[in-house]
Each structure stands twice: as structure tokens, then as C-alpha cells.
Amino acid sequence: MTRPQIAKAMHAAHRQLRRDRTIDVELDSAEQLLDGNGREGSGVDQLVGILDSSLRLPSALVVRVALPGEANAHEPDVGAFHDYCQVQANTAWREAMTLRQGGIRELPRALLLAVAAAALGVVAGYFAQNTDATLLMVILYAVAFIAVIAAWTIGWTPIEQALFDWRAPGHTAAVYELLSRARIEVVDQPREPGSSR
Numbered sequence: 001m002t003r004p005q006i007a008k009a010m011h012a013a014h015r016q017l018r019r020d021r022t023i024d025v026e027l028d029s030a031e032q033l034l035d036g037n038g039r040e041g042s043g044v045d046q047l048v049g050i051l052d053s054s055l056r057l058p059s060a061l062v063v064r065v066a067l068p069g070e071a072n073a074h075e076p077d078v079g080a081f082h083d084y085c086q087v088q089a090n091t092a093w094r095e096a097m098t099l100r101q102g103g104i105r106e107l108p109r110a111l112l113l114a115v116a117a118a119a120l121g122v123v124a125g126y127f128a129q130n131t132d133a134t135l136l137m138v139i140l141y142a143v144a145f146i147a148v149i150a151a152w153t154i155g156w157t158p159i160e161q162a163l164f165d166w167r168a169p170g171h172t173a174a175v176y177e178l179l180s181r182a183r184i185e186v187v188d189q190p191r192e193p194g195s196s197r
Contacts, residue, residue, distance in 0.1 A: 010053060023062075025043045034076075069188055092172040103160070110157065
């Protein structure tokens with residue numbers, strides 16, 4: 001699939017998800033729901049890709065698994081699918097909480113270093129204004145400039161981690177949690193045009 005085809009398929013899946021809280025996934029075999037075929041990945045990977053890129057998750061979800069006629073006799077293991085998704089939800093949530101708590105833990109130290117760097121910048125800027133030596137003035141302004149940037153970076157990194165960085169794995173955890181309780185329906189895969197099946 002090319003990128004425009006993937007984007008078109010994702011938009012169609014998002015419209016369907018908003019409209020009737022369902023997602024369709026076409027597979028070659030029932031086992032492919034959890035195990036990929038090396039070409040498009042597993043069914044769960046496709047489902048997570050659609051849901052993870054969705055702005056809002058529904059409260060309930062129906063996954064329609066389309067299988068070829070001959071593969072439809074062997075239905076996917078729904079229990080294994082739900083168990084796998086629950087394990088992945090727990091893993092993603094632990095990652096989210098580790099990021100958040102790491103940012104909160106580092107925040108006091110980072111703020112102290114940021115204040116020290118900002119003070120160095122102020123002092124260097126003050127001395128740069130009061131010197132007549134051009135070379136010394138350039139060096140002091142450079143130190144002040146670097147110190148201010150360092151203060152901003154040191155202070156912002158743990159704030160960003162505590163406020164924002166954890167939200168992506170947190171959303172992924174919600175996606176897997178939704179899939180762990182989704183209803184699975186198996187339907188016949190639509191025939192290819194011109195197919196004699």
C-alpha cells in the first residue's frame with residue numbers, strides 16, 4: 001500500500017468508527033489476528049494503528065474480522081485476543097506512569113539547575129554591558145545567551161515529560177483496553193472483482 005492509500009483507508013476507518021463504532025479488518029487466516037504475515041502485520045497491529053490515530057475512542061467497539069470463505073470455518077481465538085490486548089494495555093500504562101513520575105521526580109532538581117543557569121546568564125549579561133573590552137563583551141554575551149537557553153531547556157524537559165510525554169502511551173493503553181473488551185464478529189471476506197469463488 002502506498003502512503004495515499006493508507007491515508008485514505010485510515011480516513012474511511014475513522015468515519016466508520018465515528019458512525020457505528022465498528023472497525024473492519026481483512027485477514028488471510030484466523031491466526032493473523034494476533035500473528036502478522038510479514039507484509040501488513042497482524043490484525044491487532046492494524047486495529048491499534050486505526051484507534052491510536054483516532055481523536056476520540058468510543059465507549060464500546062465491534063471488530064468485524066473478514067476472512068476468506070475457506071478460512072471462515074476456523075474462527076480466531078477471541079479469548080487469546082482479549083488477553084493479549086489486556087497485557088499490552090497494562091504494559092503501555094506502566095510506560096506512561098514511568099514517564100510521568102520520572103518528570104515529577106526530576107522537576108525540583110531541574111528547576112534548581114534552571115534558576116542557577118538563568119542567574120549565570122543575568123550576571124554574564126550585566127558584566128557584558130559594563131565592559132569596554134570588545135572580545136570580553138562578546139564572550140560574556142555568548143555565555144549569557146547559552147545560559148538562558150540552558151535554563152529554558154533544563155526546566156522545560158521534566159515539565160514536558162510530566163505534563164505531555166506520558167499521554168501518548170496512556171492513549172495507547174486506552175486503545176488496548178478498548179480492544180480487550182471489544183466484541184469480535186467474523187464475516188465473509190468480500191470477493192475480488194472477477195473472482196469465481
